Amino acid sequence: GAVVSQHPSRVICKSGTSVKIECRSLDFQATTMFWYRQFPKQSLMLMATSNEGSKATYEQGVEKDKFLINHASLTLSTLTVTSAHPEDSSFYICSASQGGNQPQHFGDGTRLSIL
Amino acid sequence: AQSVTQLDSHVSVSEGTPVLLRCNYSSSYSPSLFWYVQHPNKGLQLLLKYTSAATLVKGINGFEAEFKKSETSFHLTKPSAHMSDAAEYFCVVSETYMEDEYGNKLVFGAGTILRVKS
Numbered sequence: 001g002a003v004v005s006q007h008p009s010r011v012i013c014k015s016g017t018s019v020k021i022e023c024r025s026l027d028f029q030a031t032t033m034f035w036y037r038q039f040p041k042q043s044l045m046l047m048a049t050s051n052e053g054s055k056a057t058y059e060q061g062v063e064k065d066k067f068l069i070n071h072a073s074l075t076l077s078t079l080t081v082t083s084a085h086p087e088d089s090s091f092y093i094c095s096a097s098q099g100g101n102q103p104q105h106f107g108d109g110t111r112l113s114i115l
Numbered sequence: 116a117q118s119v120t121q122l123d124s125h126v127s128v129s130e131g132t133p134v135l136l137r138c139n140y141s142s143s144y145s146p147s148l149f150w151y152v153q154h155p156n157k158g159l160q161l162l163l164k165y166t167s168a169a170t171l172v173k174g175i176n177g178f179e180a181e182f183k184k185s186e187t188s189f190h191l192t193k194p195s196a197h198m199s200d201a202a203e204y205f206c207v208v209s210e211t212y213m214e215d216e217y218g219n220k221l222v223f224g225a226g227t228i229l230r231v232k233s
Contacts, residue, residue: 046220095159106158107158
């Protein structure tokens with residue numbers, strides 16, 4: 001149980017395009033979803049926290065207009081990287097939780113490469 | 116604020132020998148602590164978690180960790196390493212926010228890369 005599916009697993013696109021990443025909880029309802037960014041050989045850095053039906057809460061230094069997050073249902077959250085540039089290239093990972101003290105379950109990540 | 120320090124960035128062991136990955140935390144109150152494993156280009160898999168119950172926590176794949184409040188440590192161990200254990204391991208502390216309603220925010224350590232030699 002507690003499977004989180006993240007799609008796509010890899011994206012390569014030109015600078016200036018927008019990229020949407022989906023995060024789905026397959027067998028549980030996720031009250032909260034989290035979006036992380038991981039640079040090579042570094043740890044995960046939380047970008048934002050997404051609660052179903054409300055606006056996402058962004059961490060300091062993360063541009064909310066650059067990284068649009070939508071959590072329209074209890075099983076789906078999306079992260080859209082708008083007008084992506086090479087410096088946005090990174091490994092993006094989502095996680096989902098049923099809230100409270102329930103653990104976060106992670107997707108397999110999306111490798112984003114902007115040319 | 117809570118923080119996590121993983122004392123070794125790389126650990127190398129021989130197959131069949133014990134594994135010790137060290138983690139120290141700082142917290143203003145009783146924390147929840149986790150160990151996650153990440154294989155290359157993959158997401159994170161929960162190995163085990165401590166949430167103020169038994170101080171010795173058993174996880175998947177033969178791993179266990181002991182919460183020691185006096186030492187503010189939560190080291191991860193395994194009696195006998197297997198080749199498939201080679202991965203990166205993250206020690207994580209949970210930071211309560213938003214009155215617990217929306218779940219806990221995780222603070223990650225820098226990670227320890229475990230190499231297993233045949």
